[in-house]
Amino acid sequence: MTLHVDSPAAPPQPGPRRSAAARGPQRGGGWARFDLRATPYFLVSPYFLLFAIFGIFPLGYTLWVSLHDWELAGDKSFVGIENYIELITDEAFWNAVINTLGMFVMSTIPQLVLALVLANALNKRIRGRLFFRLGVLLPLITSVVAVAVVFTQLYGRDYGMINWFLGLFGTDAINWQNEKWSAWIAISTMIDWRWTGYNAIILLAAMQTIPKDLYEAASIDGATARRQFWQITIPMLRPTLIFIVFISTIGGLTLFTEPVMFDGNPTMSGGATGQYQTVAMFIVKEAFRDFDFGYASAAAWMLFALILVGTLINYSFTRRIGGSK
Amino acid sequence: MTAIQSRRPPAHSRRPSGQSAARNRIWDAGPLTKVVLAFALVLSAFPIYYMFIMATRTNEEAIDVPPPLLPGGHLGENISRLLSTEDAYFMTGLVNSAIVSVTVTLSVVLISTLAGFAFAKLRFRGGKILLGLILVTMMVPLQQMGVVPLYELMVTLGWTGQLKAVILPFLVNGFGVFMMTQYATQAVPDELVEAARVDGASTMRIYANVILPALRPGMAVLALLVFMQTWNEFMWPLIVLNPDNPVVQTSIAALNQAHGTDYVMLFTGTAASVLPLFIVFIAFGRQIVGGLMEGAVKA
Structure with missing residues (x-):
C-alpha cells in the first residue's frame, strides 16, 4: 500500500485517489x-x-x-x-476535613521532594537502569489494602518494627493510632511509600525530554548544579508537576482505604475520637452506618467543592513554580 | 533562560568525540546517586519482602525482637489455616476479584478503543466537545460522590451483593478513552485511514483491520493499568457486597477485623492478594514502565 504523507496544510494533490479521499467516499x-x-x-x-x-x-x-x-x-x-447548614456547624465534619487536608499536605510535599530527588538519580547513567525503574515501581503494584496491612503491623505499638527501631534510640513505644499527629504520619508514609516511585518515573520521563545541551551551555556559563536544577530542570518540569499535584489532590482528598485499614474495624470512625477520619469515611459512615443518606449526599457535594477549590489553589501555586525568573 | 537558549548548539552532541564525552560525564552516576538509588530500592522492596517473610512464620516468631528477616517453614500451614477460616471467604474473594477484574479490563479496553478511534481519527459534529467533557469529568471523584445514588440504584435493581454491582460502575473510565485517543492520534497516520476508505472499507472495517492492530501495544498497557486498578477497588465493594461473597480486598479487611492478631495468617492472605499483580508485573514490567513513561505529561 502506498501512502501519501502530506502535511495537512498542503493543497490537495491532483489524481483520482487523493481527490476521492478528500471528497469522501461517494461511490x-x-x-x-x-x-x-x-x-x-x-x-x-x-x-x-x-x-x-x-x-x-x-x-x-x-x-x-x-x-x-x-x-x-x-x-x-x-x-x-x-x-x-447542619454540616457547616458539624464539628465532626470539620474534623474530617482538617484530617483530610492535614494528611494531604503531610504526604504530598515530602512525596514531591523525594520524587524529584529520585527522578534525578534515575536520570543518571548507571548499569541496570531498567532494574532500578522496576524496583521503584514495586510499591505501586502492591494493592492499597496490602500496603495498609503491612504498615499497620510495622507501626504496631507492642511488636511493630518501627517502635522497636525507635526504641534502639531510647524512644518509648508510641501508640501510633492514638494521637492525631502520629496517625497522620503513619498514614502519610503509607501514601508516600506507594506513590513516590510512580511520580519519580513520570518526572523521569519528562526530564528525559529536556535537551542536555541546555545543561552543557549552562555549565559553560558557570552555572552551578543547584542553579541548573532550579533554573532549567524545575521550569521544564512544570507541566508534569502540575499533573502530579492534580492527581495527588484528587487522590489525597478522597483518601479512604489506608485510614480504614489502619483502624482495623470498619466503623468508619477513624479512631476513638476521629483522629484520622477522612471526609470519604465520614460520607460512608453517615450513609451506611447511620443511614442518613441526605446528610451523606450533602457531605459528598462539599467534598466535590473542596476538591475544586484545592485543585484551583494548587494549580495557581504550581503555575508559579520556577516561573519567569 | 533566554541567554541559555540562544547559546544552545544547533545539533545534538551525542558523538563519542573526546570533548563531548568529557562534558557528558556529568550524567554518569556518582556515589551519591548510587546511595540514593540503593536506599530507594531497599525502602521499596522491604515492606513487600517482610510481608512474604511473615507469611512463612508462626505468630510466636512474628513478634520476636528483633523481628525475623529470613523465611521460615510454615507457609503451607498458614495457607491451609487461611483457607479454612470460613468467615473470610478468601478463595471466593480471590475468584470474584479475578472475574471482576478481567471483565472490567476487557470491557474498558474495548469501549476505550472504539471511542478513542472516533475521537482521534473521525471528524464528527460535537466530537471535540464530547472529548472535552470526558477530560473534565475525569476530575470528578465519581465513586465517592455517587455512593448514595449508586447504592439506591443497585437496591432498586436488586443487584446488591452481586458481582454485577461492582463491575458495571467501573466500566466508566475516562482515563482509558483519553489514553486511547492519544495513542490512536500518534500511532495511526490519517493517510492510512483515508486509503482504506478509498478502497471502500466501512468505518467498522477500518476499526478492525487498521486501528486495532496499530493500537495493540497501547491496549496492553491500558489493560494492565485497568486490571491493577480494578483489583485494588475497596470502597465500593465494601459498601455493596455482602461478607459471604466478597472481593479479595474486602476479604482481607474482614480477616483483619476478625483475626487481626493472627498476623501470619493475615499476611499470608495479603501476600496471596498481591501475587497475581506481581506475576503480571514481572512478565510485563518493561512494557509497563515504557507505557507509563510514554503516557506521561511532558513539557
Whole structure:
C-alpha cells in the first residue's frame, strides 16, 4: 500500500485517489455517507451511555438527595439546604476535613521532594537502569489494602518494627493510632511509600525530554548544579508537576482505604475520637452506618467543592513554580 | 533562560568525540546517586519482602525482637489455616476479584478503543466537545460522590451483593478513552485511514483491520493499568457486597477485623492478594514502565 504523507496544510494533490479521499467516499452512495456521518456517534455511544447511568445520574441525584431528609426505606422529605447548614456547624465534619487536608499536605510535599530527588538519580547513567525503574515501581503494584496491612503491623505499638527501631534510640513505644499527629504520619508514609516511585518515573520521563545541551551551555556559563536544577530542570518540569499535584489532590482528598485499614474495624470512625477520619469515611459512615443518606449526599457535594477549590489553589501555586525568573 | 537558549548548539552532541564525552560525564552516576538509588530500592522492596517473610512464620516468631528477616517453614500451614477460616471467604474473594477484574479490563479496553478511534481519527459534529467533557469529568471523584445514588440504584435493581454491582460502575473510565485517543492520534497516520476508505472499507472495517492492530501495544498497557486498578477497588465493594461473597480486598479487611492478631495468617492472605499483580508485573514490567513513561505529561 502506498501512502501519501502530506502535511495537512498542503493543497490537495491532483489524481483520482487523493481527490476521492478528500471528497469522501461517494461511490458507496447513501450507505457510505450514513456510515461516515453516524458511525462515529455509534463508536462513542457505549462510553456515554454508561457514563450517563453511572456518572451523570449519580451526580445529579446526589444533589437532589442532599436537599432531603432521606432514608433508604423510610421518609424522604424536602428540607432545602438544611443538610448543608447542619454540616457547616458539624464539628465532626470539620474534623474530617482538617484530617483530610492535614494528611494531604503531610504526604504530598515530602512525596514531591523525594520524587524529584529520585527522578534525578534515575536520570543518571548507571548499569541496570531498567532494574532500578522496576524496583521503584514495586510499591505501586502492591494493592492499597496490602500496603495498609503491612504498615499497620510495622507501626504496631507492642511488636511493630518501627517502635522497636525507635526504641534502639531510647524512644518509648508510641501508640501510633492514638494521637492525631502520629496517625497522620503513619498514614502519610503509607501514601508516600506507594506513590513516590510512580511520580519519580513520570518526572523521569519528562526530564528525559529536556535537551542536555541546555545543561552543557549552562555549565559553560558557570552555572552551578543547584542553579541548573532550579533554573532549567524545575521550569521544564512544570507541566508534569502540575499533573502530579492534580492527581495527588484528587487522590489525597478522597483518601479512604489506608485510614480504614489502619483502624482495623470498619466503623468508619477513624479512631476513638476521629483522629484520622477522612471526609470519604465520614460520607460512608453517615450513609451506611447511620443511614442518613441526605446528610451523606450533602457531605459528598462539599467534598466535590473542596476538591475544586484545592485543585484551583494548587494549580495557581504550581503555575508559579520556577516561573519567569 | 533566554541567554541559555540562544547559546544552545544547533545539533545534538551525542558523538563519542573526546570533548563531548568529557562534558557528558556529568550524567554518569556518582556515589551519591548510587546511595540514593540503593536506599530507594531497599525502602521499596522491604515492606513487600517482610510481608512474604511473615507469611512463612508462626505468630510466636512474628513478634520476636528483633523481628525475623529470613523465611521460615510454615507457609503451607498458614495457607491451609487461611483457607479454612470460613468467615473470610478468601478463595471466593480471590475468584470474584479475578472475574471482576478481567471483565472490567476487557470491557474498558474495548469501549476505550472504539471511542478513542472516533475521537482521534473521525471528524464528527460535537466530537471535540464530547472529548472535552470526558477530560473534565475525569476530575470528578465519581465513586465517592455517587455512593448514595449508586447504592439506591443497585437496591432498586436488586443487584446488591452481586458481582454485577461492582463491575458495571467501573466500566466508566475516562482515563482509558483519553489514553486511547492519544495513542490512536500518534500511532495511526490519517493517510492510512483515508486509503482504506478509498478502497471502500466501512468505518467498522477500518476499526478492525487498521486501528486495532496499530493500537495493540497501547491496549496492553491500558489493560494492565485497568486490571491493577480494578483489583485494588475497596470502597465500593465494601459498601455493596455482602461478607459471604466478597472481593479479595474486602476479604482481607474482614480477616483483619476478625483475626487481626493472627498476623501470619493475615499476611499470608495479603501476600496471596498481591501475587497475581506481581506475576503480571514481572512478565510485563518493561512494557509497563515504557507505557507509563510514554503516557506521561511532558513539557
